[in-house]
Amino acid sequence: MATNYEIIIYWSEDDKSFLAEVPELLGCMADGVTQEDALKNIKAIMEQWLETAKSLGRSIPMPKGKLMYA
Numbered sequence: 001m002a003t004n005y006e007i008i009i010y011w012s013e014d015d016k017s018f019l020a021e022v023p024e025l026l027g028c029m030a031d032g033v034t035q036e037d038a039l040k041n042i043k044a045i046m047e048q049w050l051e052t053a054k055s056l057g058r059s060i061p062m063p064k065g066k067l068m069y070a
Contacts, residue, residue, distance in 0.1 A: 004063035009038050024061045025049050
């Protein structure tokens with residue numbers, strides 16, 4: 001399920017690293033030295049985000065695919 005969410009990866013000059021975020025999963029972000037590292041890290045964080053939300057009984061948004069503003 002986690003792979004169906006849109007992931008945005010961009011360079012952060014302030015952090016001197018690539019940042020990856022999942023807009024549909026509030027606060028779900030990761031970083032990496034390369035784009036590949038950021039992608040690998042965000043996939044792990046997404047799984048943790050979803051597991052935590054499920055264990056706490058929180059609603060999990062359905063993946064919408066590509067968002068219009070991205």
